[in-house]
Amino acid sequence: MAWTLRLHGVGNASAVELGSAMATLERDGQPWLTIDCGGEGLSAYLAHYGAAPQALFITHTHLDHIAGFERLFVQSYFDPGRRGRVRLYVPAKLVPLLHQRVGDYPNPLAEGGANFWDAFQVIPVGDAFWHDGVRLEVFPVRHHWPDTAFGLRLHGSVVWTGDTRPIPEVLAKVADAGELIAHDCALHGNPSHSGIEDLEREYPREVLARCLLYHYGSVQEGEILAARGYRIGRPGEVVALADSTALQVEVPR
Template identity: 65%
Template sequence: MDWKLRFLGVGNASAVELGSACAVVERGSSPLLMIDCGQEAMTAYLEAYGEPPGAVFITHVHLDHVAGMERLFVDAFFDESRRGRIRLYVPVTVLPHLQARVADYPGVLAEGGANFWDAFQLVPVRSGFWHERHWFEVFPVRHHQPETAWGLRLPGSFVYTGDTRPIPEVLAYYADAGEFIAHDCALHGNPSHSGIDDLEREYSPELLARLALYHYASADEARVLRERGHRVLEPGEGVVLPPPRDPRAPLPS
């Protein structure tokens, strides 16, 4: 069965033309799991797949990653076939921030009678979660305060860092099976995000060769990153993935 990671958006919070950073795990050409749901992500998802997602993983709660959640609530709540069935995987340390930023708005419906979570099947996660018989691992990254932002791994297949500074010690553990790595990177770093100088300084040539960059600021930045020899992702691009490792199979000796 074919596996892909489809990038619906690859830009930072200001790069509207590049779309909110968002990816979808595809299995056999069908969407399996949406990663983040920013302000443009729902439009891109519906254009790509024709219906709302059945499952979403949230990396953190900056609005370019969760601003689409209100729209997803409306789509789910008013469709009885979806209400309460969209799986929402949220790291337990992120959940209070998501509650405060999105779910606590007084009166999610003007007429009352509804809670934000009524639209979803909430699954709090810590080290990982099962979805459609596949085990996804979750790991903390370096973005603002500790444990407020998380990355995602499908063992043997891919690693998605979410927003982060360089994390060489984390990737040494969570990308140890040759996985494709989608990594936050712009031309210039800051206290919340990686710049290309940071990655070239912190990561080995072998690791850099597996990286594909997203969350950059503009098409011009992408061109410069490519001129430096790096792979840069484009909106709508689908990356063919290695098939995931069976989590029940013994590890190679």
């Protein structure tokens, strides 16, 4: 079984040319679980796969990570084969925030008769959840306010931090099996996001060597980070991952 990570977008909210930060975990070349649903990221997903995602994990509710939801609602609600079957794994503390951002509108359809969440199967999750027989782990990160942003781990394969400041004590726990670490990083940090000097100050060299940097501010910023010796993610890139050592069970088909 081969695991890969396809990067649909790697930019921050202003770096439209890089696409909104969004990725899909692929298993044997097929989309398996998508991380976030930004506007540009969803466009890239549709352009590549030719169909909308069937399962998503949401890291947080800033619009560059969830702005594609209205389109996803339309594509899912009006397709009898998808309506109510698109799985949304949402950290439980984000559920009210996600509803306020995208679901709390008087009529998602002008003619009435529909609720926004009718199109989806919303699954609130805690520290871990099961998808397609595989156990994934969820962890809090440092972005704006406590308990409003979360990362994802596929044990042994990849850790996706989502938007965050440095989290050395968290990564010591959730990235201790040699995983690739897809990490928020721009050239310069701010109170909500990591800069490269923040990572250099907070992380040991071994952790930095496993980092794949995304959520940077421009093509030029990315090239500067690469010139400093760091691995950067690029839009459309497919990253080979190590075999997962996550717990797995056989799922009846």
